[in-house]
Amino acid sequence: MLQVYLVRHGETQWNAERRIQGQSDSPLTAKGEQQAWQVGERAKTLGITHVIASDLGRTRRTAEIIAQACGCDVTVDARLRELDMGVLEKRHIDSLTEAEEAWRQTLVNGTEEGRIPDGESMLELSERMHAALAACLALPQGSRPLLVSHGMALGCLVSTILGLPAWAERRLRLRNCSLSRIDYQQSPWLASGWIVEMAGDISHLDAPALDELQR
Numbered sequence: 001m002l003q004v005y006l007v008r009h010g011e012t013q014w015n016a017e018r019r020i021q022g023q024s025d026s027p028l029t030a031k032g033e034q035q036a037w038q039v040g041e042r043a044k045t046l047g048i049t050h051v052i053a054s055d056l057g058r059t060r061r062t063a064e065i066i067a068q069a070c071g072c073d074v075t076v077d078a079r080l081r082e083l084d085m086g087v088l089e090k091r092h093i094d095s096l097t098e099a100e101e102a103w104r105q106t107l108v109n110g111t112e113e114g115r116i117p118d119g120e121s122m123l124e125l126s127e128r129m130h131a132a133l134a135a136c137l138a139l140p141q142g143s144r145p146l147l148v149s150h151g152m153a154l155g156c157l158v159s160t161i162l163g164l165p166a167w168a169e170r171r172l173r174l175r176n177c178s179l180s181r182i183d184y185q186q187s188p189w190l191a192s193g194w195i196v197e198m199a200g201d202i203s204h205l206d207a208p209a210l211d212e213l214q215r
């Protein structure tokens with residue numbers, strides 16, 4: 001059975017400022033670095049063999065810290081990037097006009113093809129995240145990969161494995177440096193294929209690391 005761990009990157013400057021990042025980027029805050037060290041300590045106990053990160057700076061930095069704790073290298077897979085949020089990237093979530101808020105709602109409230117202008121649909125996000133996950137099946141026997149990605153991207157992956165629509169990710173709180181696990185298994189009892197073992201676990205984070213703005 002292949003076990004794949006999933007980590008959302010540490011808190012960034014724009015997470016703290018409530019700015020929309022998408023495929024734009026901002027650096028980890030001091031708290032984000034601390035969260036990465038804490039999830040790294042947890043990862044060290046899990047037998048991780050590969051750390052695979054989206055190509056954005058916030059995930060690469062988080063992955064570097066985790067890989068150092070686990071004693072392995074980081075590889076990069078651009079398919080693990082956050083949803084492309086088009087013209088709303090870099091904007092404060094609290095400063096959207098009514099029309100802009102309507103684009104955001106189309107995206108997060110239930111149309112697979114809905115997208116922010118110049119952005120990506122949840123269906124496109126789901127397809128590339130599943131392709132990145134499927135690539136883990138080609139790793140050598142006994143591998144235990146850890147993927148470092150983003151809130152909507154990982155939420156979409158977990159939701160669709162559960163058979164929910166991609167936009168169900170809005171009902172799943174994946175905090176910065178939370179840990180999830182999905183397994184690939186053949187089972188006579190549970191479903192065969194990918195199953196969700198845990199989602200959004202934060203037991204390795206201490207109180208200051210958890211003190212974040214509501215997402």
Ligand SMILES: O=C(O)[C@@H](CO)OP(=O)(O)O
Pocket residue numbers: 008009015019020021022023082149150151152
């Ligand atoms: O892009 C963003 O603003 C958020 C959305 O959830 O994603 P992340 O901080 O996980 O990259």
